[in-house]
Amino acid sequence: xxxxxxxxxxxxxxxxxxxxxxxxxxxxxxxxxxxxxxxxxxxxxxxxxxxxxxxxxxxxxxxxxxxxxxxxxxxxxxxxxxxxxxxxxxxxxxxxxxxxxxxxxxxxxxxxxxxxxxxxxxxxxxxxxxxxxxxxxxxxxxxxxxxxxxxxxxxxxxxxxxxxxxxxxxxxxxxxxxxxxxxxxxxxxxxxxxxxxxxxxxxxxxxxxxxxxxxxxxxxxxxxxxxxxxxxxxxxxxxxxxxxxxxxxx
Amino acid sequence: xxxxxxxxxxxxxxxxxxxxxxxxxxxxxxxxxxxxxxxxxxxxxxxxxxxxxxxxxxxxxxxxxxxxxxxxxxxxxxxxxxxxxxxxxxxxxxxxxxxxxxxxxxxxxxxxxxxxxxxxxxxxxxxxxxxxxxxxxxxxxxxxxxxxxxxxxxxxxxxxxxxxxxxxxxxxxxxxxxxxxxxxxxxxxxxxxxxxxxxxxxxxxxxxxxxxxxxxxxxxxxxxxxxxxxxxxxxxxxxxxxxxxxxxxxxxxxxxxxxxxxxxxxxxxxxxxxxxxxxxxxxxxxxxxxxxxxxxxxxxxxxxxxxxxxxxxxxxxxxxxxxxxxxxxxxxxxxxxxxxxxxxxxxxxxxxxxxxxxxxxxxxxxxxxxxxxxxxxxxxxxxxxxxxxxxxxxxxxxxxxxxxxxxxxxxxxxxxxxxxxxxxxxxxxxxxxxxxxxxxxxxxxxxxxxxxxxxxxxxxxxxxxxxxxxxxxxxxxxxxxxxxxxxxxxxxxxxxxxxxxxxxxxxxxxxxxxxxxxxxxxxxxxxxxxxxxxxx
Numbered sequence: 001x002x003x004x005x006x007x008x009x010x011x012x013x014x015x016x017x018x019x020x021x022x023x024x025x026x027x028x029x030x031x032x033x034x035x036x037x038x039x040x041x042x043x044x045x046x047x048x049x050x051x052x053x054x055x056x057x058x059x060x061x062x063x064x065x066x067x068x069x070x071x072x073x074x075x076x077x078x079x080x081x082x083x084x085x086x087x088x089x090x091x092x093x094x095x096x097x098x099x100x101x102x103x104x105x106x107x108x109x110x111x112x113x114x115x116x117x118x119x120x121x122x123x124x125x126x127x128x129x130x131x132x133x134x135x136x137x138x139x140x141x142x143x144x145x146x147x148x149x150x151x152x153x154x155x156x157x158x159x160x161x162x163x164x165x166x167x168x169x170x171x172x173x174x175x176x177x178x179x180x181x182x183x184x185x186x187x188x189x190x191x192x193x194x195x196x197x198x199x200x201x202x203x204x205x206x207x208x209x210x211x212x213x214x215x216x217x218x219x220x221x222x223x224x225x226x227x228x229x230x231x232x233x234x235x236x237x238x239x240x241x242x243x244x245x246x247x248x249x250x
Numbered sequence: 251x252x253x254x255x256x257x258x259x260x261x262x263x264x265x266x267x268x269x270x271x272x273x274x275x276x277x278x279x280x281x282x283x284x285x286x287x288x289x290x291x292x293x294x295x296x297x298x299x300x301x302x303x304x305x306x307x308x309x310x311x312x313x314x315x316x317x318x319x320x321x322x323x324x325x326x327x328x329x330x331x332x333x334x335x336x337x338x339x340x341x342x343x344x345x346x347x348x349x350x351x352x353x354x355x356x357x358x359x360x361x362x363x364x365x366x367x368x369x370x371x372x373x374x375x376x377x378x379x380x381x382x383x384x385x386x387x388x389x390x391x392x393x394x395x396x397x398x399x400x401x402x403x404x405x406x407x408x409x410x411x412x413x414x415x416x417x418x419x420x421x422x423x424x425x426x427x428x429x430x431x432x433x434x435x436x437x438x439x440x441x442x443x444x445x446x447x448x449x450x451x452x453x454x455x456x457x458x459x460x461x462x463x464x465x466x467x468x469x470x471x472x473x474x475x476x477x478x479x480x481x482x483x484x485x486x487x488x489x490x491x492x493x494x495x496x497x498x499x500x501x502x503x504x505x506x507x508x509x510x511x512x513x514x515x516x517x518x519x520x521x522x523x524x525x526x527x528x529x530x531x532x533x534x535x536x537x538x539x540x541x542x543x544x545x546x547x548x549x550x551x552x553x554x555x556x557x558x559x560x561x562x563x564x565x566x567x568x569x570x571x572x573x574x575x576x577x578x579x580x581x582x583x584x585x586x587x588x589x590x591x592x593x594x595x596x597x598x599x600x601x602x603x604x605x606x607x608x609x610x611x612x613x614x615x616x617x618x619x620x621x622x623x624x625x626x627x628x629x630x631x632x633x634x635x636x637x638x639x640x641x642x643x644x645x646x647x648x649x650x651x652x653x654x655x656x657x658x659x660x661x662x663x664x665x666x667x668x669x670x671x672x673x674x675x676x677x678x679x680x681x682x683x684x685x686x687x688x689x690x691x692x693x694x695x696x697x698x699x700x701x702x703x704x705x706x707x708x709x710x711x712x713x714x715x716x717x718x719x720x721x722x723x724x725x726x727x728x729x730x731x732x733x734x735x736x737x738x739x740x741x742x743x744x745x746x747x748x749x750x751x752x753x754x755x756x757x758x759x760x761x762x763x764x765x766x767x768x769x770x771x772x773x774x775x776x777x778x779x780x781x782x783x784x785x786x
Contacts, residue, residue, distance in 0.1 A: 017527055053355050057523060077355050088352030092275040093268070104264040105356040107257045130275075146352055 004067045006031045006154050006185035007052060012061035014047050014209070021047040023209040024061065029187060029202070031153075034180050036196030036217070037189040038230075039206035040238055045189045046085070048206070049156050052187070053082045066153045078106075081147035085159040087139040088146070091132035095123055095142050098131060102146040110149050117145040121171055137168030144175060154185045161192050173199060193230045203230065205237050213237040258364075261357040265365020270372045283701055287721050292380035299385030307392020307486070314488035318495070321479030322471045328409060329416075329475055334449055336370060336417020337424065343705075344370055345421050345521065354522060363418075363518035367511060371414045382406060393486055401485030408503045409478055415511040422517035429526035440570055474498035475506075551648070554637050558645020559652065562617045569715050572624065575723045576616030576653070579608035580661075602671050603741075605661035606683030607734075610761075613654025614690030614726060618646045619718035621695050621772060622779065623704040639776035643695060643769060650691040658683045678754065682737060685758035689765025690730065696768030697725040699775050729768075733760035 007029035014022040021044040029035045039045050050056040052065055054073040063070045066079035089098050096114065103110035118124045121141040131139060140160065147155060157176070161169040169192075176186055176199050190196060196203055197217055205213040213220060217230055224233045277285040315321070344366055347353055353362055386406065390399025428434045434441060470476055480491035481499030566573040583604045590598040598604075621643065659680045666676035703719035736753035745753075 016525065053351070055351065055354060055523065056525070074358060077357075080355060082351050082355045084351035088349030090268070090272055090348060092272040092279075097268075097271075101264065101268050102352060102356055105261050105353065105361075107260065107357075143352070150356075 003031075004064065005029055006033070007035070007063070007065050007187060009052075009063040010061055012048070012051065012063055013059050014044070014051060014056065015059045020209050022051070022058070025206075025209070025211055027204065027211065029185060031185055032180065032183045033201040034176060034186040034188060034199045036200035036203040037187060037206065038191075038193070038196065038203060038234055039189075043206040044209035045206055046158060047209075049082075049158055049187065049189055053077075053080055053156050078150070079153045080156060081150070081152035081154075082156045083140075083143045083147045083158065083160055085162065087136075087143035089131045089134075089139050089142050092130060094128050094130055095134070095138070096127040098142060099146055099149065103149050106150045108150055113149055114145070117148065121145060121175075137164045140164055141168065141171060144172060148175070148179065152184065154187065155179060156187045156189075158189045159191065160188070161190065161195055169195075193234060197230045203233075205234060207238050258358055258361045261361035262364035262368060265353070265357075265362050266368030266372065269366065269369035270376075273369075273373055273376075284719070284721055287701070287724075288377065289380070292377070295381040296384035299381045300388035303385040303388030303390075304392040307389040307394075307398065309392075310483070310489060311393040311395065311398070311487045315483070318480050318483075318491060319471060321483055322476035323467070323479070325409070325479035325482065326467070326470055326476050329413060329478070331453070332409075332413030333417045333420060336374075336414055337421035339370065340418050340421025341424050341428075345418070345425050345518070347522065350522060359519050359522055360515045362522075363515040364511065366518075367414050367418050367514065370418065371410055374410050374414065395485065395487050397485040398483075398487065399485075402482050405478065405482040405484075405499075408507070409482075411507050412503060412510075415507055415514055419510050419514035419517055422514055422521050425521045426517055426524065429521065429524065432527045435527055442571055474502045478502060552641055554641040555645045555648060558642055559649045562646060562649035563652070566616065571715050571717055573616045575619055575718055576612045578615075579611040580657075583608045597669060599669060599671070601669060602662050602666035602676060602679055605665045606658060606679040609654055609658025609661055609683050610687045610690050610730065611727070612657055613650045613687035614694035614730065615650075615718070615723060616653055617649040618643075618691040618694035618698060619722050619726065620698045620703050620716065621646055621776070622699065623702040623716050624698075624718070639773045643772055643776065646695065647691040647769070650694070651688065654687050654690070655684055658687045678750075682754045682758060686730075686733065686761040689733070689758075689761035689763070690726075692765030692767070692769035692772075693729050693733075693761070694722075694726050694768075695772040697722040697729070699772050700725060729764055730761070733757055733764055736760070 005028045007027060009025050009027040012022055012025040012027070013020070023044075025044075025048060037045055037048070047056065051058050052063060052070060054070050054076050058070075065076050068075040068079065070076055089095075090101070093101065095118070099110070099114045099117075103114065115124075118127050121144075123138060123141060123145075126134065126138060131142065134142070140163075144157075144160065147157075155176075160172050160176075164172065173195060176188065180186055180199070186199075188196065188200070200217050202215065203213075203217050203220060204211050213233065220233045221228045221230060224236050228236075277288075347362065347366075383403075386399050386403045389402055390396055393399070477491075477495040477499040479499075480495040481503075483489045484491055484496055566576075570577070583601070586604070587598050587601055590596075662680045662683055663676055665671075666673075666679065698718060701719040701722035703716055703722065705716065734757050737750075737757040740750050740753040
């Protein structure tokens with residue numbers, strides 16, 4: 001990858017029937033950054049991620065990921081890893097078989113890497129059990145390993161810590177910090193603001209498909225007032241929009 | 251082969267292998283009842299197929315074939331029925347990926363689509379392999395020529411591949427049209443039920459061999475797909491298909507499989523990555539249909555029972571797929587009636603009898619055929635709500651009675667009156683029908699516990715639902731048929747009034763007995779029921 005941004009979108013737009021999910025989104029995520037992508041439910045976060053991971057086509061606009069246009073799926077997918085909100089695992093297979101499957105699809109020999117990841121995430125003992133018996137946290141870890149196996153340049157994570165106990169959430173956060181240290185760009189969508197506060201280099205807040213605030217977390221917190229945290233920023237920028245929209249909803 | 255193509259082929263193989271492995275594990279664990287029943291059914295049909303194959307092989311090898319019409323008709327029937335079944339599976343199940351985010355960002359969608367088709371072909375072999383192998387074996391023994399069996403087997407395998415790719419493409423085309431059409435998205439459930447029944451009707455129509463169906467089929471016999479019948483018998487002694495027909499058949503396989511598979515891959519891309527219409531949510535909060543609840547004697551039924559009845563009726567109205575086995579008997583009745591009318595030129599006099607029988611089946615299967623699996627995502631709530639099994643199951647039984655008893659009695663009386671059936675016969679049919687219908691839901695409950703269905707079927711347009719198991723329906727029909735044996739026997743033998751009265755009473759009593767036993771069995775199962783972790 002050249003010095004180009006890891007992710008760049010230009011007037012990205014996604015329309016479903018009469019509903020606009022993403023409105024002319026302009027976004028630049030530098031290489032190696034952890035980008036916290038925030039927004040209320042239905043703001044368009046998942047639609048944006050699905051467009052950037054080539055799972056949906058934009059209605060208008062363009063985007064590049066790892067320097068490749070998202071219109072050329074076969075050029076983009078080798079560079080990205082994706083963990084959707086619902087961990088993508090097959091319950092009938094064992095944990096190890098799930099990972100071998102993902103490695104096989106990508107055409108990589110990853111036996112040693114699988115063992116290493118299983119050990120690092122504390123899944124070695126359960127690796128040969130069917131995933132149907134896994135807890136939510138174990139499935140999430142397995143999904144994250146699957147997204148990391150091929151050492152992607154850009155990692156998309158959609159609510160990776162939702163529903164996890166503190167220990168499992170810690171493991172996921174450590175992994176994000178670890179891969180970021182190794183230069184991987186992480187695009188992190190979450191409702192759990194302390195996670196972004198802790199890990200994020202930049203934060204974007206999406207509301208009704210529009211980017212309504214963006215910048216490093218500490219800068220955004222400064223603009224929100226003294227002693228403000230990311231939660232205050234989030235509530236401020238989304239409240240002002242909601243209060244405008246509320247009368248129209250009635 | 252380039253490196254890229256090799257990698258694509260390897261990924262497709264991996265997808266196919268993994269999908270088959272998943273199916274096999276489900277069958278071995280949570281669906282082991284189906285595996286046992288499937289092997290039994292496979293052996294049964296295998297024996298029939300083996301014997302039939304033996305006799306066909308003997309006759310053909312001995313006398314030859316005057317024309318190739320029958321093999322070609324057979325080839326067309328296999329193509330049409332096979333394509334329909336694969337297309338239906340593609341629409342409801344295999345055309346939707348379980349982990350699209352992981353799979354489609356890891357490899358090419360073409361590899362995934364080819365892998366899914368490959369898995370369907372292997373599943374086809376898994377389910378049909380035993381009867382097909384025994385049929386081919388019987389045919390080979392009958393002809394006394396192993397080459398005949400080898401050629402038939404090879405062509406059958408190629409036809410399986412053709413049917414899978416065509417069915418996949420047709421199913422994906424249907425999914426694509428569905429996701430792009432607001433009308434289809436809004437009415438997907440009703441359209442699916444009507445479509446399935448129309449397909450069944452079409453099958454019956456062509457099976458009948460009426461002049462109109464022949465006018466449609468005859469030209470098809472002159473087209474290359476029908477020549478697969480010639481190809482299948484190419485190694486059989488005393489059969490000498492023309493070489494142009496053999497070449498045509500080979501051409502269909504050689505060009506058809508890759509070309510249609512390519513089309514299927516393109517359609518799969520459109521379905522997996524395309525946009526679906528999202529019509530504005532309808533304000534469909536009416537409770538039409540639940541006015542039937544007004545018939546329930548409020549004082550005698552607990553709130554739980556009424557809640558289960560109301561839920562059952564509402565869900566059936568909004569997602570008719572759930573109650574497809576309740577609608578099936580009436581459709582079959584209509585189709586057999588039309589078939590008889592076309593063939594005989596008269597309205598079948600047995601329609602009132604059929605209406606009574608259909609009413610019994612509907613009463614049983616409409617709501618009671620999947621008592622646990624039918625709860626779907628609400629199962630944890632149902633189990634932890636403190637609802638006692640008797641009330642819950644009574645709700646399902648009463649919902650069946652509420653819809654089925656009026657249908658049984660009303661259908662019998664209306665059709666009987668229209669056809670001039672003697673009033674005594676109408677009365678007898680209505681009494682026996684409604685009597686047996688009272689026991690039918692209990693039988694269905696037990697069948698639904700033995701063969702629960704929990705797998706979600708995706709209906710084009712994003713809806714998902716759990717349909718009752720076909721095995722459960724089969725078991726229900728078998729038990730009901732056993733209960734009906736006394737009355738059917740006297741009807742067939744035309745015995746006197748007293749004997750008829752006795753056997754009718756016996757059938758009603760058997761239906762009640764089986765229904766009561768089924769209810770009690772399910773009640774005990776439900777009280778101690780611990781949900782499979784996969785369902786929570």
